[in-house]
Amino acid sequence: MGQHYYRSASNSLLARTADRTPKTFAIPVDQQHSPSSKRSPYIVFTAGGDYTLETFTEKRTTCWAFEPYNGGPVERLDSGEAPFPWDIPSLPPSYFKNHVMQLEVPYTASIKLCHVCGGPGRKRCNTCSGKGYEYCYHCHGDGFSPVTLRSATKDCLYCTGSGQRKCWKCGGEGMALCKVCSGTGQIRCFIRLTIKWTNHMDDHVVEKISNLDDDKIRNVSGEVVCQEEETSLLPLTHFPDTTVSMASAQLLQNHASSFPEEKVLKQRHKVSIVPVASVHYKWKNREGLFHVYGFEQRVYAPDYPQTCCCCCIL
Numbered sequence: 001m002g003q004h005y006y007r008s009a010s011n012s013l014l015a016r017t018a019d020r021t022p023k024t025f026a027i028p029v030d031q032q033h034s035p036s037s038k039r040s041p042y043i044v045f046t047a048g049g050d051y052t053l054e055t056f057t058e059k060r061t062t063c064w065a066f067e068p069y070n071g072g073p074v075e076r077l078d079s080g081e082a083p084f085p086w087d088i089p090s091l092p093p094s095y096f097k098n099h100v101m102q103l104e105v106p107y108t109a110s111i112k113l114c115h116v117c118g119g120p121g122r123k124r125c126n127t128c129s130g131k132g133y134e135y136c137y138h139c140h141g142d143g144f145s146p147v148t149l150r151s152a153t154k155d156c157l158y159c160t161g162s163g164q165r166k167c168w169k170c171g172g173e174g175m176a177l178c179k180v181c182s183g184t185g186q187i188r189c190f191i192r193l194t195i196k197w198t199n200h201m202d203d204h205v206v207e208k209i210s211n212l213d214d215d216k217i218r219n220v221s222g223e224v225v226c227q228e229e230e231t232s233l234l235p236l237t238h239f240p241d242t243t244v245s246m247a248s249a250q251l252l253q254n255h256a257s258s259f260p261e262e263k264v265l266k267q268r269h270k271v272s273i274v275p276v277a278s279v280h281y282k283w284k285n286r287e288g289l290f291h292v293y294g295f296e297q298r299v300y301a302p303d304y305p306q307t308c309c310c311c312c313i314l
Contacts, residue, residue: 048217048274048293049206051236051244053251056096056199057262060085062105065192068182069111080107085193086263092197095266099197108191114181121183125170132174133164198262200255204247209276212291212300220294222274229268236269244271 062085082105093099117123124130139156155161166172177183205214226239235249248269255267276293290301 042280044278044280046209046276046278048209048212048222048276049241049244050203050217050222050272050274051206051247051251051269052201052203052272053233053248053255053269054096054199054201054267055255055259055264056092056197056266057259057264058092059196059198059262061194061196062191063194064189066112066180066187066189068180068184069186069188070182070184074109074111074188075107077107077110082107082191088193090195092265096199096268097197098199101195103193103195105191105193110189111186112189114178114185114187116180117178117185119185121178121181121185122175123178125167125174125176127169127176128167128174130174132167132170132172134167136163136165139163197265200259202251202254204251206241206243206247206271209278209291209293211289211302212276212293216293216298216300217274220274220296220298222272222294224270224272227268227270229266231266232264233267233269236271239271 085105088103088105090101090103113119114121125132128134136156136159138158156163159165167174170176178185181187203218205217209217226236228236233252235252236245237249239245239248251269252267274294276291279290279292281288281290288301288303290299290304292299
């Protein structure tokens, strides 16, 4: 990438590198050192670029649904013409964030008898199979207290010697409240519209930094040098680095064909420059390398010579 795009980001990191550099290494912060120099230690400043594309889409699906009918007005099928799913106005709560919303399609409701209980609002209890009682687990059904001998005549305190207990669910009636209609015997059927807003995001790390994987570049912040937001974007053909332009064209092409059942509402892309300081050091006649990257000044030192530094285990 052009140096003028990330010079400010690199300079900002350079001004703070000396404080983050382990003082054991005693590394002088000198921009004039280059990788070709044989002296050690020295710092090489580079930058990692991250191109990010976000496509915000909307998908609508319909299905039949029902709920208990507790009375009240109903927009019946013959009250008007039901609109098509995409004719119902609805806006996302916010863009570029995932949301789900469920709505009732107007003029699709009807009142029907409950298909589980058939109308009474009660059905046979599943716990006791309609008997109204269940097996006493304290005396194992024999009616004797578990703390007495089998020859004793003391009855079980929980079932009074019957070996059976009243069903806890139906209260001994053998019939339980129907959960589908909540005891009303009627349900309201309607068409439910589900609107799902999804933010599809892909990115591409443009420049590779030695020993520093792409995920580390993605997880830190840098300087945003280019950002656009439109209903439909075009590739970044005007960007000075052709690698960015190629990544932009490829990701936009992928997004154009990856969501055939979804409507694209908005797109945005940006290019972030993440400053990286590669520190070459020498400690106890041993040469090594670590990186300080991002505005968060995170350090990646896979070859750190000590596993304990300032009472911290590395």
